[in-house]
Amino acid sequence: MQKFNPNVPTGPLEGRWEKHKFDLALIAPQNRKKYNIIVIGTGLAGASLCATLGEAGYNVQSFCYNDSPRRAHSIAAQGGVNASKNYQNDGDSTWRLFYDTIKGGDFRARESNIYRLAQLSCNIIDQAVSQGVPFAREYSGYLANRSFGGTQVSRTFYARGQTGQQLLLGAYSSMSKEIASGKVKHTSRSEMLEIIIIDGKARGVVVRDLITGEISSHVADCVVMCTGGYSNAYFLSTNAKGCNTSATWRAHKNGAYFANPSFTQIHPTCVPPTGDSQSKLTLMSESLRNDGRIWAPKNIEDCDKNPNEILEENRDYFLERMYPAFANLVPRDIASRALKGICDEGRGVGSIINDQRLGVYLDFSSVIEKMGIDKVKEKYGNLFDMYKSITGENPYEVPMKIYPAPHYTMGGLWVDYNLMTTIDGLFACGEANFSDHGANRLGASALMQGLADGYFIAPQTVANYLARGTFEKVSNDHPEVIASIDAVKSRIDKLMNAPMPEHSPDYFHRKVGGILWAACGMARDKNALEEAVKSIEKLKSDFWKSIKVTGSDTDFNQTLEKAGRVADFIELGHLMCVDALDREESCGAHARLEYLAESGDAMRDDENYGYVAAWEFNENGPELHKEELNYEFIKPTYRDYK
Amino acid sequence: MNFTLHIWRQKNTSSDGSFVTYHVENIDSDTSFLEMLDHLNEKLIDKGEDCVVFDYDCREGICGTCSLVINGHPHGEKKATTTCQLYMRDYANQRELWIEPWRAQSFPIMKDLAVKREAFDRIIQSGGFISVSVGSAPEANSQLINKDDADCAFDSATCIGCGACVAVCPNASASLFVAAKINHFEQLPQGKIESKKRAERMINQMEEEGFGSCSNHRHCETVCPKEISVSNIATMNNLLLA
Numbered sequence: 009m010q011k012f013n014p015n016v017p018t019g020p021l022e023g024r025w026e027k028h029k030f031d032l033a034l035i036a037p038q039n040r041k042k043y044n045i046i047v048i049g050t051g052l053a054g055a056s057l058c059a060t061l062g063e064a065g066y067n068v069q070s071f072c073y074n075d076s077p078r079r080a081h082s083i084a085a086q087g088g089v090n091a092s093k094n095y096q097n098d099g100d101s102t103w104r105l106f107y108d109t110i111k112g113g114d115f116r117a118r119e120s121n122i123y124r125l126a127q128l129s130c131n132i133i134d135q136a137v138s139q140g141v142p143f144a145r146e147y148s149g150y151l152a153n154r155s156f157g158g159t160q161v162s163r164t165f166y167a168r169g170q171t172g173q174q175l176l177l178g179a180y181s182s183m184s185k186e187i188a189s190g191k192v193k194h195t196s197r198s199e200m201l202e203i204i205i206i207d208g209k210a211r212g213v214v215v216r217d218l219i220t221g222e223i224s225s226h227v228a229d230c231v232v233m234c235t236g237g238y239s240n241a242y243f244l245s246t247n248a249k250g251c252n253t254s255a256t257w258r259a260h261k262n263g264a265y266f267a268n269p270s271f272t273q274i275h276p277t278c279v280p281p282t283g284d285s286q287s288k289l290t291l292m293s294e295s296l297r298n299d300g301r302i303w304a305p306k307n308i309e310d311c312d313k314n315p316n317e318i319l320e321e322n323r324d325y326f327l328e329r330m331y332p333a334f335a336n337l338v339p340r341d342i343a344s345r346a347l348k349g350i351c352d353e354g355r356g357v358g359s360i361i362n363d364q365r366l367g368v369y370l371d372f373s374s375v376i377e378k379m380g381i382d383k384v385k386e387k388y389g390n391l392f393d394m395y396k397s398i399t400g401e402n403p404y405e406v407p408m409k410i411y412p413a414p415h416y417t418m419g420g421l422w423v424d425y426n427l428m429t430t431i432d433g434l435f436a437c438g439e440a441n442f443s444d445h446g447a448n449r450l451g452a453s454a455l456m457q458g459l460a461d462g463y464f465i466a467p468q469t470v471a472n473y474l475a476r477g478t479f480e481k482v483s484n485d486h487p488e489v490i491a492s493i494d495a496v497k498s499r500i501d502k503l504m505n506a507p508m509p510e511h512s513p514d515y516f517h518r519k520v521g522g523i524l525w526a527a528c529g530m531a532r533d534k535n536a537l538e539e540a541v542k543s544i545e546k547l548k549s550d551f552w553k554s555i556k557v558t559g560s561d562t563d564f565n566q567t568l569e570k571a572g573r574v575a576d577f578i579e580l581g582h583l584m585c586v587d588a589l590d591r592e593e594s595c596g597a598h599a600r601l602e603y604l605a606e607s608g609d610a611m612r613d614d615e616n617y618g619y620v621a622a623w624e625f626n627e628n629g630p631e632l633h634k635e636e637l638n639y640e641f642i643k644p645t646y647r648d649y650k
Numbered sequence: 651m652n653f654t655l656h657i658w659r660q661k662n663t664s665s666d667g668s669f670v671t672y673h674v675e676n677i678d679s680d681t682s683f684l685e686m687l688d689h690l691n692e693k694l695i696d697k698g699e700d701c702v703v704f705d706y707d708c709r710e711g712i713c714g715t716c717s718l719v720i721n722g723h724p725h726g727e728k729k730a731t732t733t734c735q736l737y738m739r740d741y742a743n744q745r746e747l748w749i750e751p752w753r754a755q756s757f758p759i760m761k762d763l764a765v766k767r768e769a770f771d772r773i774i775q776s777g778g779f780i781s782v783s784v785g786s787a788p789e790a791n792s793q794l795i796n797k798d799d800a801d802c803a804f805d806s807a808t809c810i811g812c813g814a815c816v817a818v819c820p821n822a823s824a825s826l827f828v829a830a831k832i833n834h835f836e837q838l839p840q841g842k843i844e845s846k847k848r849a850e851r852m853i854n855q856m857e858e859e860g861f862g863s864c865s866n867h868r869h870c871e872t873v874c875p876k877e878i879s880v881s882n883i884a885t886m887n888n889l890l891l892a
Contacts, residue, residue, distance in 0.1 A: 056784075059784065060784045063783045063784060074707060074713075074715065075705065075715060075764075075766070075767060075768075076767060076768070076770065076771050076811065077771070078714070078771075078774075078811055079707055079708075079713040079714060079715050079811075080713075081707070081708060081713070083708065083712055083713050084708045084710060084712050084713065093790070093791075095791065130790075131787070133790045134787040134788065134789055134790045135782075135784060135785075135787045136790075137787065137790040137793075137840070138780065138782045138786075138787035138788065138840055139779070139780055139782055139787075140780045140803070140807075140834065140835050140838050140840060140841045142800050142801075142803040142804040142807050142834070142837075142838070143800070144800070145795055145796075145797045145800045146797065147797050148794070149794030149795050149796055149797065150791055150794060151790055151791055167804060167807075168804065170712065170808060173712055173808070173810075174804075174807060177807065180774070181774060181778055181779035181780070182779060182782075182784070184771065184774045184775040184778060184779055185775070185779045185781065187771075187775050188775040188776065196768065196771075219760050219761070246710075248707040248708040248709070248713060249706060249707055249708075249709060250707050282680050283678055283680060283681075285677075285678055285680075285681045285685050285688075285689060286685065287682070287684070287685045287688055287709065288709045288710075290709075290710045291710075393730075394710065394711065394735075397711075397731060397735045397737075398735070398737075400737070400739065463784050464784075467784075512692055512695040512696075514688070514692060515692075556695055558694065558695050558698055558699055558700050558701060559700035559701065560700075563661075563662075563700075563761070564662075564703050564760055564761040564764065565700075565701075565703075566701060566703055567691070567695065567701050
């Protein structure tokens, strides 16, 4: 195992990535075909990485659980992708994007990584445009921008409300070009269930064919995980139903440290929950906050009234009131907490769930009046249609209702500056790693990070790893390979044959989700977290006693797929609570009630908690390693959006 | 709400399938169509039976994973909607539902309601891309693109690759899918250069995969959840003649 060392370069911040790239070892074009690389997941990070490595000439083998790489959940990202092009001449720069991102993350991320991300942001736009991504344009033919939460410049590039779709289809088309060239061999409908480690190095994976149930091993010289985040631990989230932690959790149990698991983003603008049958929550893009005004009734007795009948003076535009400088565009964590506060006061609107109305209004009437309905349609049409089809209400006539929902996880596998985990030869890119967003991610930064990792960073650092190592050939009958296959088979066996089968995977998923949402969601405190840790421990033992999976394991069996994923969510949920307990401060999305200012703002404790919490898996309980964050170039400040 | 469901069950690609009838009760009108099927599957687990396999992922109408032919209509009768965006309130007057997979030779049934759509991936691999390598892209604003062209390109690029166009077509043609991709690039200067070759390759691949040709039934555009117009097919044909 490599030393727990972030491997951050030294010297002036602006030149670190350039210098580091020069120091990285290269592999000559004619030698690249001798190396085999496995990529798990084909979202923005995975697809862009497969395309880039394939073009360079490596042999790439990729897997995804979807029925096509084009369906990875990056496709659902709506709002946009940031880049510090400064096309709007509003004072943007690499430095400002860097500073906004690090401040947005409440000073819990590495300076060097974020600066590199800001530097690479412009190349991403160039690359995407050349692939034919149809970004929005002005009548002049130039690219258009819009603003997003947590910033005071317009640096977000977008393709209506489907930016993630268009960027992913761009990466997928480039990846398809490499599949056609034979450099990338891709297999869909297959799920990685174990990582193969030989002599301390990641050398392959065990995969289950989701159609036939066949278990197979695949060996290579290194493995890259681009497997996304774990918001589905909460059961109800904006993630696609299949998103899971199983790949990252397998890596963790094999020695990869898991960083900041409790840093989870609860997105403010989602369609509110309605009832028990609900299977997921839907995000309404943050870009809506550009023009929509968020309000709640001033008086509790108005909460069940038709909103159009509530007089202007009886409306509380609470974000504008509380944060006049950023108003409706405060960062997500701050908006979500404010929204929750209003509903906790009893001033929420919409249907009643557990004796509480969960929702506030997002109102477009003034902008419709100002811009005209056609302009609003052009800008937000698909989002309005989506809202209407979900709720049956017309947002052009009645204000939308919104409530926060789990959306993105800043935490993930700990990686060094090279995006390598604490397992040699195991890399993690995109949302699967923890690297760039600290304790809160700003809007339109996830697409930027996934693509920066996949197109520009990992291809260089993976090559360096391969160039500096020697890799003995591994055959599929190597004892470690066989042991990994056996581990997968015996786990499936346990899932299929619990001693007292009684409850479905969804039953347990809802349980663990409920515990996490209550104790490790928008507001956390010591007692609730301690209780949650105990409840999850009990849930875990109940799960293995009474999980009920029908059908066969040698067949297309979605119940079995779910069961395996839920088992991992339960264990991860435990670690999320342990991490939230350890961090006795509030920062970004991590709001410990004991450490909130009266205004509701997070009170950081840089002296005692200015670290990345990297957890090592241990049979006797997680073990904490701290990566101290040293700020050489900026001074962490109180995050003031007033 | 209570429903009688006739669901296509089929063990695997090579076995025969048939409709099996189930009853679901007390479904809330705000329940989505797929949540109604989740509910059925929970009941089947209770009874110790194998669940109905159906495809889904994002459940917000963008990933293109969900399918289902409901009472003869791919993605149900509602316009511009994927199956995952249907709600049971849409079925207040239809209490008997026939639920089938996409039916086309090029989309073999894997199990129950799930089909294999890898033929679409292979069509994209045959030419559905711009041949640019990472790192060689020029500055994004160095090539201006007329806003109307960019908007038109977007309208074609919005295809989610679900395959409803194939499922509804009497010829099981993939023309709308193929034409949408060809047009997306044809509208943009950076894509236009390879247009003709791209169109030839993709259409050849479509035929090789066993999809039929277009004979102007135009059912595809009526079921397309993203409302992609058949005028894409006309433009594609013009491109081939040019």
